[in-house]
Amino acid sequence: MQYYDDEQNHKAALLLFYLMQGVMLLIVYGFVYTSFVAVGLASAKYGLTVMAYMPEVAALAAYPMVLYRTRKMFHRGRMLRAAAWMTGWASLIIVLLYAHLSQLAGV
DSSP: OOOOHHHHHHHHHHHHHHHHHHHHHHHHHHOOOOOOHHHHHHHHHHHHGGGGGGGHHHHHHHHHHHHHHHHHHTTTTTTTHHHHHHHHHHHHHHHHHHHHHHHHHHH
C-alpha cells in the first residue's frame, strides 16, 4: 500500500516551476534579442544614439531579478502567485519593448 506523500508533489511542482522559468526566460530573451536587432536597424537608418538601447538593456537586467523574486515567492508557499507574477512581468516587458520599437519606427 502506498501512502500519500506531499513532499513528492512539492518536488514535482518545483521542477515544473523551474522548467517554466527557463522557458519564460528564453521567450523574453528572444524578444529582447529581436528588439536589439530592430534598434540596430533603426539606429543605422535614423542615426540614433546608444541611448536607444536602454529599454532593451533594462529588460535584459530586470527579468532575471523578477525570476529570482518569484523563486523566493514560490519557496514561501505562494506557488500560483509566483507563476502569475512571472508570466505577468514577461508579458509586460514584451509589450513595453514593442511600444518602444513602435516609437522608433515613427521617428
